[in-house]
Amino acid sequence: MRKLFEDCITILSWFAGLLLITALLFLVAYLVYRGGSSLNVSLIFGETAALDALLLKRQVFDGIFPAIAGTLLLIIGSMFIAIPVGIAGGIYMAEYCSGAIKSLFNLLFDILAGVPSIIIGLAGLLLTIFLNRHFQGQIATCLLVSCLSLALLVLPYLIRTTQTALETVDPVIRKTAPVLGASRLQNITLVLLPNAISDIISGIMLATGRCAEDTAVIMLTGAVATAGVPHSIFGQYEALPFYIYYISSQYNGPDELAQGFGAAIILLILCTGLLISALWIQRRLTTMLLYR
Amino acid sequence: MTHRAYSVSEHLFLAAAVISGLLTVAVFCFLFLFGLPLLQSGQLTDLLFSPWAPAKGLYGIYPMLKTSLLLALLSMAIAFPISLGCSFIITSLAPVRLRGFLLAVIRVMTGIPTVVYSFAALFLLVPLMRNLIGHGTGMTILTATPVLAMVIAPTMILFFVNSFTRVSTAYTLATDALGGSETQKLLYVILPQAWPGVVNGVLLGFGRAMGDTMVSLMLAGNSIGVPESVTESARTLTAHIALVMAFDFDSMEFKSVFVCGLFLYILTAVLMMLFRMSTAYFSGRK
Amino acid sequence: MRKTIYSVSLSLLTATLLLFFASWSLASDDLSSFAEQKGVLRIAGGTAHIPVMKEAAKQIINFNPKIQISIAGGGSGLGIKQAGEGMVDIGNAGRKASEKEINKYNLKLLKWAVDGVGTVVHPKNNVQSLTSAQLQDIYSGKVNNWNEVGGVNREINLYTRDEASGTRKVFWKKALAKGDISVKANVVVSNGAMKTAVAGDPFAIGFVSVGHIDSSVTPLTLDGVTPTLDTVRSGEYKVSRGLYSLTKGEASGLSKLFLDFIMSPTGQKIVADKGFIPVR
Numbered sequence: 001m002r003k004l005f006e007d008c009i010t011i012l013s014w015f016a017g018l019l020l021i022t023a024l025l026f027l028v029a030y031l032v033y034r035g036g037s038s039l040n041v042s043l044i045f046g047e048t049a050a051l052d053a054l055l056l057k058r059q060v061f062d063g064i065f066p067a068i069a070g071t072l073l074l075i076i077g078s079m080f081i082a083i084p085v086g087i088a089g090g091i092y093m094a095e096y097c098s099g100a101i102k103s104l105f106n107l108l109f110d111i112l113a114g115v116p117s118i119i120i121g122l123a124g125l126l127l128t129i130f131l132n133r134h135f136q137g138q139i140a141t142c143l144l145v146s147c148l149s150l151a152l153l154v155l156p157y158l159i160r161t162t163q164t165a166l167e168t169v170d171p172v173i174r175k176t177a178p179v180l181g182a183s184r185l186q187n188i189t190l191v192l193l194p195n196a197i198s199d200i201i202s203g204i205m206l207a208t209g210r211c212a213e214d215t216a217v218i219m220l221t222g223a224v225a226t227a228g229v230p231h232s233i234f235g236q237y238e239a240l241p242f243y244i245y246y247i248s249s250q251y252n253g254p255d256e257l258a259q260g261f262g263a264a265i266i267l268l269i270l271c272t273g274l275l276i277s278a279l280w281i282q283r284r285l286t287t288m289l290l291y292r
Numbered sequence: 293m294t295h296r297a298y299s300v301s302e303h304l305f306l307a308a309a310v311i312s313g314l315l316t317v318a319v320f321c322f323l324f325l326f327g328l329p330l331l332q333s334g335q336l337t338d339l340l341f342s343p344w345a346p347a348k349g350l351y352g353i354y355p356m357l358k359t360s361l362l363l364a365l366l367s368m369a370i371a372f373p374i375s376l377g378c379s380f381i382i383t384s385l386a387p388v389r390l391r392g393f394l395l396a397v398i399r400v401m402t403g404i405p406t407v408v409y410s411f412a413a414l415f416l417l418v419p420l421m422r423n424l425i426g427h428g429t430g431m432t433i434l435t436a437t438p439v440l441a442m443v444i445a446p447t448m449i450l451f452f453v454n455s456f457t458r459v460s461t462a463y464t465l466a467t468d469a470l471g472g473s474e475t476q477k478l479l480y481v482i483l484p485q486a487w488p489g490v491v492n493g494v495l496l497g498f499g500r501a502m503g504d505t506m507v508s509l510m511l512a513g514n515s516i517g518v519p520e521s522v523t524e525s526a527r528t529l530t531a532h533i534a535l536v537m538a539f540d541f542d543s544m545e546f547k548s549v550f551v552c553g554l555f556l557y558i559l560t561a562v563l564m565m566l567f568r569m570s571t572a573y574f575s576g577r578k
Numbered sequence: 579m580r581k582t583i584y585s586v587s588l589s590l591l592t593a594t595l596l597l598f599f600a601s602w603s604l605a606s607d608d609l610s611s612f613a614e615q616k617g618v619l620r621i622a623g624g625t626a627h628i629p630v631m632k633e634a635a636k637q638i639i640n641f642n643p644k645i646q647i648s649i650a651g652g653g654s655g656l657g658i659k660q661a662g663e664g665m666v667d668i669g670n671a672g673r674k675a676s677e678k679e680i681n682k683y684n685l686k687l688l689k690w691a692v693d694g695v696g697t698v699v700h701p702k703n704n705v706q707s708l709t710s711a712q713l714q715d716i717y718s719g720k721v722n723n724w725n726e727v728g729g730v731n732r733e734i735n736l737y738t739r740d741e742a743s744g745t746r747k748v749f750w751k752k753a754l755a756k757g758d759i760s761v762k763a764n765v766v767v768s769n770g771a772m773k774t775a776v777a778g779d780p781f782a783i784g785f786v787s788v789g790h791i792d793s794s795v796t797p798l799t800l801d802g803v804t805p806t807l808d809t810v811r812s813g814e815y816k817v818s819r820g821l822y823s824l825t826k827g828e829a830s831g832l833s834k835l836f837l838d839f840i841m842s843p844t845g846q847k848i849v850a851d852k853g854f855i856p857v858r
Contacts, residue, residue, distance in 0.1 A: 343761070345761070346741060355761075422779075427732065427733035427781075428733065428735060429735045429764055429775075429779055429782070430779075431764060513764045513765075514764060514765040514766075515761060515762050515763055515764050515765060516761050516765065517760075517761030517762045518761075524762070525762065525764050527765070535740055535765065535767065536740075536741075545741065
């Protein structure tokens, strides 16, 4: 009887694994099937010459170049804000914090990590409205607001990754420099951080992937369907995930739909590429026990 | 703790952590401030339990609440067994070489954008559902369920695997020495030991399922009625926020969005506290 | 004989070339006001306006790449609100802003096209016409099977727009006579989305701007009148509305140039090309 139960569990587990992997393969295959034909230069640049578009001399109207540019700008902008704050916060949590305050911060950051992304977007929108009321007519939803909101979204991940990376440094290494007379700060910057750097970088890459793929936040804070490449951080912009969402609900004919699939493939490649490089960097320091 | 004065950089570290913590609280405050008029004017029970009919002055979020809960619970019902099964395979059942590969595949899956899942499902699942159900547009809660399950499963799997591998080798080796099979080891040794991790994983997965926007926005139809069955078009709290954001900021409709936001925020906070409490409870029991 | 042919063809050629140069210079005349400009123009609001806005923006930007024009949807309600709050430079609306809205924000309206709102179904649907009463019953949910109005035995899939939509407001007021819209209706967020949804669902019914109607959907005859450009223009089709652009106060700077461009011959030609009725 018990043997039967155990065998069922074994079979069902394998079935579960198979189901998941099959679903994944099916999904990717379907995307490639529908969008593969549209993966060419005109998907990105439409009718505009590639060089002109890249040098921002002419705007692209039928291609996804503005969306790709927008996503890249988003990633750069939000990482620019999030990385210093995240790493600094993580250093504080790992090295200078203890006791009740640490529990409190831990709880707050857990909450921030768990809050749905659309709430972060809503907060960004509220901030815009709030500022707009006070600086009449000058602030509106734009690239800056989106970058700030995305930075807030990935901040807890960066803090948590830095904290964990620093805390798992070998105690022997941690104690060596102070014994030789280094200050706490010198220990952190010259010994601990370099030691933990691969985990931190892998965390940064994961956060970058999160920024690239998020739709809910940018939908509320400045992504629009048509904007070209923004001329300043106060301009509205296009983004790949928003483009995919937009096309999914309104496409004029099979060509536009194939473009949507092409964009989905590109976004997929971008995000999984970032993730795979994060894993590869982290593998240099395999601390997790994978095999039993 | 040293008693010397902190240098500038160290003050900066503190500032960074404090700012981040404050921002978390600030989000809550923003939501609360902007939602206050609606909370004050309508009774809380009214808001939570009446339907959404702005033309009649009803700003209740009950339909959205019901939909979010239904969708989250259903997708957890699918995702939990699948995640458990997959984590069983990755931890023990698969040959050693396959484990690393499977784990890598699952980790890559966590990076796939939800909008990409939804986009593919829109053209794959929706017509299928339309034919299966026989009537309706095919955009229903049931359509969104498997996609949402696929979104939350990888994270849960990673979480489960993490807790399974932390079980002390003393136990696992002992089981092997006694001649136990892999499945027996999993069921009777690892699972009971790693149960806190499983509980936490479920909490996280549920939070993620309640908080996802794109899957339900693109696949569940977004009608404003209270769903009587899962084969109906419906709108979740998150989709409601996304759809209504285009409104007049001063209108009551827009303010209902803050109530949704407040609810989701508080739900997250409660889940996180449950998370901590369960960790403390289980480690206390040891 | 040969001489006649030569002279006729020469004059035809000259005429064509002259016409070409005339229209080209006319176009560049309308655009030339953008020559020395640079800056950002933010447009948001009604989704029916978007094709015209996109084409106008394309021509302007191709002429002068230093200008950035961003166009968002969101519905007429959003357009009015955001123009009033100063969050966008030009707000588009598919319904006339109310007195309250105009006074609150000091809005100036410009009507640059006439459009209608037509009921549409999937091309394979054999139901081709309805009476107003039938339409109201369908949308309120009293009638929920196609066979009650002469179609197949399948449930009617209702599609409606979000509440910020001007298209919806006009449809509700004029076609549904302010009747109820069932809570079971699927909500889509723009005219384009409505068209895509109905084109993809054989048992759908929805409403969309007449200018957006193309071969992927079939317009329904309502009380004997089919929503086409001609019936809207002649007033025979009653469910019509203007396409407006709003600015806070008098338009100035890039906004003024843009709106002037829309009202210019080139701009009005774009309006006509996209399927609307130009006001000039």
